[in-house]
């Protein structure tokens with residue numbers, strides 16, 4: 218295997234013709250020495266010996282600290298870097314209890330419940346625990362991929378159960394009486410990669426964990442929670458919110474790290490013009506495909522993170538095509554990996570990458586989480602992954618085993634990425650974000666209270682565990698007929714499964730299956746709510762380099778029928794959006810402008826799709842669609858400017874819609890810098906005259922029912938957020954607005970009208986009255 222020489226790799230990448238100006242920043246983060254601790258004296262020798270045999274001579278300091286705390290019964294969150302051995306921190310106390318509590322005939326004495334956000338990570342952990350070779354340890358998974366026999370065995374015999382919050386919510390908790398012996402033995406709950414539980418998903422998982430604590434207590438168990446997280450700000454606060462418990466944080470990372478070179482990269486302009494004549498840069502995906510090709514030729518093991526499923530396919534296909542010209546023997550060493558693939562395909566790809574049979578892999582963040590792939594040298598990111606926590610997590614995938622590593626962020630042509638590659642301090646110098654979510658979201662709380670009541674009637678004493686809003690929510694559910702109040706508490710008496718009421722991944726319904734027309738073969742799935750935009754009739758769908766056309770979308774049956782085809786265009790959906798203010802919760806005057814936070818109802822409808830020629834992206838046709846409206850009640854932050862202020866601004870009335878629209882796009886683009894969301898988690902609406910305010914109004918709203926905390930963060934950080942928005946627009950070198958500043962890839966109006974200069978005027982008017990600090 219090639220050992221990475223960062224300097225020569227960078228010289229080679231940026232020396233290629235046409236790439237001279239790509240590198241905007243290069244920084245080499247120094248190596249860090251390991252700090253070791255001794256094995257705890259309380260630890261069962263069998264567990265210690267298993268780790269020593271597996272190549273862990275001694276724990277690192279943070280592993281020992283966390284293990285000691287958990288063994289003493291304290292709830293702990295370990296928040297340290299990628300590949301810092303967080304697993305060992307919880308495996309030591311958990312396996313110790315399992316090994317030392319077994320009955321004389323091998324009966325299960327102590328149980329461990331391990332939760333991961335993805336099935337792939339659970340598989341990886343399963344393999345890791347098995348590799349320890351503990352002779353009597355009974356470990357099993359319970360997830361969507363396990364067979365009924367496996368599930369039954371796991372339930373009746375496993376001491377270490379690996380599952381995910383979804384299965385806990387839908388299967389283990391509702392069926393807790395069948396799992397009673399496991400719950401009664403439960404000593405540890407491990408919540409791995411807990412930074413993943415943010416936004417509305419975080420709120421759901423927080424309520425699932427409260428239900429878990431209650432069910433465990435019903436069976437007499439009070440497990441210790443150990444959480445593992447990427448480096449995030451205030452981990453004890455988010456872990457405390459997630460579990461509802463007092464959690465101690467361990468953050469002083471004792472693991473070693475090799476030198477890491479971090480490069481920021483901006484693709485060049487391409488000939489031709491984009492939407493409305495704007496200058497456009499080469500796509501991050503094409504640039505990443507080029508860089509990956511060079512790295513693979515040099516035998517540098519490379520993982521490319523690409524934001525969209527389609528992008529992943531494009532990168533892998535382009536890379537393979539280029540390799541075929543240079544060195545055909547390398548073509549099969551590059552593959553694509555993303556959600557929507559069948560589980561067997563994903564497992565095979567993970568295995569091939571781990572064993573070095575693949576040199577280059579293009580993946581969505583389906584591979585981001587914790588999968589232990591040692592020996593990667595370089596990570597390329599086609600676009601900022603939305604949070605600094607995710608960025609460090611992904612960059613940290615390279616350079617395991619303390620070797621040198623390379624991480625490259627290739628900017629997409631959008632305001633946030635452009636801002637970051639030109640303001641490295643905002644990415645590399647700023648602390649990671651705290652994890653944002655709101656467990657008291659009533660849309661989340663209500664369904665989980667129903668599920669809890671179905672698990673066992675809710676008593677008054679149970680309510681504080683579910684937060685301050687629980688009593689009012691229970692009363693509302695009772696008034697609405699979902700719960701019945703009886704002397705001994707609140708009962709679920711409905712025929713339906715209560716757990717069906719909460720859609721914890723917020724997919725908005727069952728996933729839509731993509732089914733091949735003739736054979737009936739299932740190619741993959743897309744989320745229900747996303748299906749209007751990606752699986753509408755006429756949509757082009759790419760799977761492992763093959764192109765398919767959607768012939769029919771049946772939303773009732775959740776099926777899209779696809780046929781093989783090779784069109785010379787891609788498709789993108791267009792939607793219309795409308796917004797209504799339901800309640801203003803908070804507001805503040807910025808001079809004569811006003812900034813508000815509240816509840817809104819957003820109505821959107823996919824109305825047509827564009828066909829864009831490949832690779833130029835030119836629009837060749839727009840075709841109408843007949844899909845139903847979708848509505849969303851959620852939280853929004855908005856600002857208004859009164860007519861009198863606008864009259865003095867020099868902007869003509871006809872400029873206002875374009876100016877507001879441009880300010881809205883850029884502010885959506887920059888919000889992820891202040892809230893832990895990405896631009897697809899939020900939306901916006903702008904208008905020169907809104908019916909509810911009677912003024913020019915710009916809204917930025919959460920993309921999930923009830924809100925996910927992002928608009929709230931925008932409101933709290935409004936002065937800094939809108940100032941960065943203003944600066945990003947003003948400093949962009951384009952003349953009329955481009956994807957790097959005010960154009961948006963998800964605009965429902967084909968980025969029209971947009972007035973870049975007008976947006977700066979509006980934001981200056983707004984910020985003139987903003988608080989100075």
Ligand SMILES: Nc1ncnc2c1ncn2[C@@H]1O[C@H](COP(=O)(O)OP(=O)(O)OP(=O)(O)O)[C@@H](O)[C@H]1O
Nearest residue numbers: 273275276277298299300301302303304305587589
């Ligand atoms: N004390 C140690 N000494 C040497 N190697 C160790 C030690 N602890 C863990 N490792 C090794 O470090 C690698 C990373 O461990 P692990 O996957 O647990 O890290 P992690 O922090 O959970 O990673 P992620 O950030 O992906 O969640 C593994 O190969 C593991 O065997």
